[in-house]
Amino acid sequence: MKKAVLIVNPSSGNEEAVEYESQAERKLSLFFDEVEVKRTEEKGDATQFAKQAAKEKVDSVFAMGGDGTVNEVISGLAEQDYRPKFGFFPLGTVNDLGRSLNISMNPQKAISSFDVERITTLDIGKINADYFMNIVAIGGIPEAISDVEVEEKTKFGKLAYFISGVKQVLNNKTYHFQLEIDGETMEIESSAVVIVLTRTVGGFQNIVPEAKANDGNLYLLYLKDQTITDTLKSVPDIVKGVDQSTDNIGYKPFTKGRLTMKAEADLHPSVDGDEGPELPLDFEVLPQHLKVYFGSESL
Template sequence: MKKAVLIVNPSSGNEEAQEYEKLVKEKLTDIFDEVEVQHTGDTGDATKFANQAVTDKVDSVFAMGGDGTVNEVISGLAEQEHRPKFGFFPLGTVNDLARSLNISMEPEEAVAELDLDRRIALDIGKVNEDYFMNIVAVGGIPEAISDVEVEEKTKFGKLAYFTSGFKQVLKDESYHFELEIEGEKRKIESSAVVIALTQTIGGYGHIVPEARPDDGKMYLIYLKNQNVLDMVKSVPDIIKGIDHSTDYIGYQPFIEGSLSVKEEVDLHSSVDGDEGPGLPLRFKILPQHLEVYVGPQKK
């Protein structure tokens, strides 16, 4: 008997989950012999439900929610001996992974396009003991973005992240970091260091054009800014897409590394948009680790 578990965050997407849950359940019931629905109430619930699905050896686990919900479900499946196939219906603010997998931002369309024969083996990133599917970011700007309240995300969407980040830019605060990438050490000064898995960052497409969801690589990006003017000068490079280092941006694909900060500060990472572990950080890639359902190829 083929069973699926649907994990729903009722507060995602301006509480649209309640509206679309019935539609998703009807679709899954047509495909699977049994469909179990679980609703999250607190942080960590989605991971707990995914862990139980692993124990029950279900065929597939689906998530309905934003990037935080998707991250929690993936965290409950990663590095398990039995890993159910994974699918999701995006309802949040940014949805970087969905954009990279050609999953529609329109819930009805995403449900209609679900095809169990269309899937890839997705890379998962690991930072210390946490997992990520989009980005890990460190520095004043990423910290400001991760501090955006849920109410602001719901009301203003991506604009809430932009506004919070811009306020941090005006503070002109950078840190001295030590990087170790593929065994090579270097020291940098930067206000923002990003480890990306997807082309899309913050809902803006093709920031990392060579990134593929199953290429077995992470992508290091950092601002080489010494002042606000340098940061402003980096914007054109970011907009046109980053595939090499420039005067204002550092860039390198890698598979394993670490990051520490020289200052005596309590500096935390942002993992897929939520607060993550404090520095120092260790990164590794879990290549082609999780079978995930994807949308149709764009024409």
């Protein structure tokens, strides 16, 4: 008997989850003998539900919610002895992984177009003892972006992140980082260091056009800035997409690394939009770690 577990965050997408939950359950019932719906009530619930589903060896686990919910479900499945296939119906503000997998940002369309035959593999990032599916960002601008309130996200969508980032530029400062990337040591001065898995960042597509869902790489990006003017110079490079280092942006694909700071600073990394672990940070990619359902268009 094929069983699926649908993990729903009722507060996601301006509380749209309840509206779409029954539609998703009906759709999944066309492909699975049993569909069990679990609703989250607090942070960490989705991770525990996913771990339990892996323990029970269900066929597939689906998330319905924003990036935070997707991160929790993936974190519950990562490095389990048995890992169910993973799928999701995006409801939040940004949904970078959904965009990278060509899943519609319209929940009704994402549900109606789902097909169990469309499946591929997915890389997962590991940071210390945690996991990420899209981005880790360190620096003043990323910290400001991760602090965007839910009300602002609901009102302005992904523009809320841009507004917060622009405000922070005026007070931005640089930090001295040391990186060990695939055995190579680098020292950089930057206001922002970013590690990404997907081509879409902050809802803006093709920021890292080379990144694929299952290419086995992490991608390092950092601003080569020491002044506000330097920071602003990097914007055109980011907007057109980064596939090599420039005068304004550092870029390097890698598989394993470590980030430390040369001097103490009160920095809180952002992991998939939420506050992450304290520095130092150890990164690695778990290649083709999950089987994942993708959208209606070819990858």
